[in-house]
Amino acid sequence: MGKSVSDGRTVVERRSERELVVTRSFNAPVRLVYDAWTKPELFKQWWAPKSSGVPLLSCEMDARTGGGYSVTFGHDADNSMTFFGKYLEVSPLSRLVWTNDESENGSVTTVTFEERDGKTLLVLSELYPSKEACDESCAGMEGAMPEQFGQLDELLVTLGASA
Template sequence: MKNRTTVERKSERELVVTRTFDPPARIVFEAWTKPELFKQWWVPKSMGMLLRSCEMDVRVGGKYRLEFEPDAMVFFGTYLEVTAHSRLVWTNEEDGEGGPVTTVTFEEKGGKTLLVLHELYPSKEVLDAAGTGAADAMVETFEQLDELLITLGARVGRS
């Protein structure tokens, strides 16, 4: 049975996205922290955009910067917590100090990884403004991550 992505609004300010991935947490974590892997799955293909530049200094206090084309949109922020293979927390600063804080946890269960992405927005209005488009994009993005992980798993299995 295929893994499903669930998206729930937990409160007026919280959005939680959950999915189980087949590889162990170490491999899933790498896909979130290595720019060459992250670039391959982060942007939903249906949006017709590319991640032109991906800079990631994945350590507490380190910065990230993602530049997209064709419309030159930029996402950037700071890593607040980095715990290898289990937890990432970062700020989303492109809208000033009023952006959400994102927490991603990687919990290994029976060789698979339960991934939970939690976004805490500064207000109900900011989350409302994000709309359902962001949630739909996450479902597609996680499907793309799943495809990449299958490819990585096949490579690991051959080496």
């Protein structure tokens, strides 16, 4: 189904009318990759694509089943956008599932982490309520995810060096 976009490291693929899947292998152990997704002070360093020029203003995460998160992008409080939702499942070092509740067309995101010979295979899946919702959001993600994951790669190198 659908098209696949790759920058050589990150593969972004439409698996169905409602699902986008992003796959990437990181040269770091699961513990570091998982921390980068669940610790706000680390998440803030890589999530906002630098090319967008829109910084991440705030990031709050209660990464446990039933906990919530809130991520705000923008230059100031008057020109900002907040993404928020709840964690449906948190299985440390293996799986995160959360809702994206900022709109009625929000997706459910699942991220899995699998360690292979000291590297981490990460698979991110976005499941949308409709084809239209996926069409609207997925185009932006196809461009942003490879850049974001490249930024995560850079952060993991730093974390690995300081570990």
